Amino acid sequence: MKEMMRPMQLGGKEIIFGEGTLQHLSVIPAQRVTIVIGGSSVKKNGTLDAITAILKQRQVPWNLIEGIDDEPLWSQVCQGADLMHAFLPDLIVAVGGGSVMDGAKAMWVVYEHPELTELSQIVSAKPFPVLRTKARMCCIPTTSGTASEVSRSVVITDDESGMKQGIGNMEMMPDYAICDPVLTLSMPPHITASTGMDALTHAVEAYVSKRANIVADVLAEAAITMIVKWLPVAFENGDNMEARENMLVASMIAGMSFTNVSLGITHSFSHTLGGHFHLPHGLLNAIILPYVIDFNRQDPEAAKRYDKLAQLCSADDFAQLVRDLNQRLGIQARLHELIPDKERFDSLNRMMSDMTKADGCTKTNPIIPSVEAIGVLLEQMY
């Protein structure tokens, strides 16, 4: 029997997008604001100044949590939550890529619930802890890919094992998403490429998900055609505002799609490989996606859907379209180009196959592969 549809949620309280929309921060209710950022780029490129200028004009006190890693650690989440406890914000503003937004969302959970002292407590919490008794969350993406600003999920790395834990619950849907393409202009080409391919992977995996529905399909189709058209332009000319704006919106609507219908084994592989080899999430997705498309074509319904996507993009074969796009973006065709130690890769095959099989995204892949089939796929993509 077909699984009953799950209720959809396309965003939090408000989403706003387009050039100059950062100014919307001037009207979001706030008494005290904690700003969460990653590295120094938002300081250097003036984004942080623009945000603090708005808060200063409102006479809203703020504090800053900085240095969130590319792969936010649970210990960083706890440190951030401690700083929030000391400052008591009623609005958290996360400014950065997916890691910063994910880290801030996780800090928010611990800030609201200081009794949660272990990552495993959040992973297994049932029901999920109620948020918004202390603060609301505003996400301002500076990359066009993860869509954490409209997603219910976070990925946090366990300090001891180094493994990534995905946690998903609609409670973590940010209340406000501000998608201002001006903030993405300074993204270097290789980040534009990898984050853009993450967004494409979200839309493609949502489109063939076992939970796919008509509304998620419409969003995914739009995101895919926009990304195929605009990602090469944004990659080749980072100053092109039209390309930046289309990529940020495409990433957001891909997020609205996948956060409701989930993903597939491209993400399962990339979570596993990212945990072991610490390579960028979007880059791994980009390399893995065409292999997964070819594998999933064994399912006739999925094959039909990939063909529909190819047709929408005026291509013959969708996997080939992804390979061509990767080549244009300077992305490797196989994993061995990033992971030269073949012996280590081979020795981890069984363990990585088990982890990929157990990943939460595998459940909604059009085909549930055996551990053996996953092992063969790993060899192929290497």
Ligand SMILES: [Fe+2]
């Ligand atoms: Fe992703």
